[in-house]
Amino acid sequence: MNVSIELTPELLEYLERKVKSRRYKSRSEVVREAIRMMMKADLERILEEKGLDLEKFEKEREKVSGELIEKKSGEI
Known part of the structure; x- marks a missing residue:
């Protein structure tokens, strides 16, 4: 799915530097990673509000x- 966004020159320059660093293959990869990071931060905030942290939640x-x-294996 294609999405169009407008960026300030500073944000575009930052995005380009990330791609040129060769850590990311495209602008899209950089944007997807940024969105994943925001989603993780939101989840951490929600868990914190409930008295949990992400590490405990994952464990x-x-x-x-x-x-x-194990239960499913025992049923087979």
Whole structure:
């Protein structure tokens, strides 16, 4: 899906530097990474408001996922 955005010259220059650094292959990759980072920050803020942190949340999610896999394996 294509999306068009307008950037200030400073933001465009920053975007170009990121691509030229060869860490990213395209402007789109830089923008996608920035959006992922914002999503992670939002999740961390929400978890913090609930008295949790992302690391604890991930550990608990892995624990629950493992328990579900074990349970599912036992049913087969």
